[in-house]
Amino acid sequence: xxxxxxxxxxxxxxxxxxxxxxxxxxxxxxxxxxxxxxxxxxxxxxxxxxxxxxxxxxxxxxxxxxxxxxxxxxxxxxxxxxxxxxxxxxxx
Numbered sequence: 001x002x003x004x005x006x007x008x009x010x011x012x013x014x015x016x017x018x019x020x021x022x023x024x025x026x027x028x029x030x031x032x033x034x035x036x037x038x039x040x041x042x043x044x045x046x047x048x049x050x051x052x053x054x055x056x057x058x059x060x061x062x063x064x065x066x067x068x069x070x071x072x073x074x075x076x077x078x079x080x081x082x083x084x085x086x087x088x089x090x091x092x
Contacts, residue, residue: 001075006082009075010048013055014038016065023061027054045083052080 001009018024018038028035031050041047055061055076066073 001078001082003082006079007045007048009069009071009079010052010083011042012069013065013076013079014042014048014051016068017051017055027051030054049080049084052076052083056080 017027024035027033028038031047031054033041033047055065062073062076066076
């Protein structure tokens with residue numbers, strides 16, 4: 001996966017997450033980010049990695065998100081690895 005496609009997938013994932021009120025609220029609380037700051041932070045690879053790390057805490061979230069985005073769940077892990085400079089995390 002190329003950096004640009006990883007970033008696009010992560011931003012799409014962030015959009016999905018923002019539409020999940022309960023999960024998004026938990027993400028904001030865990031990250032310390034304010035909802036009003038998320039749009040500006042969406043271009044920061046570190047923020048996107050943190051968001052993907054948060055999402056990968058739950059198999060159900062990963063699978064539901066991937067299904068809604070029309071990608072295999074492993075694609076989210078791949079995006080995280082690329083944006084993190086090769087830092088490997090697994091969602092299961």
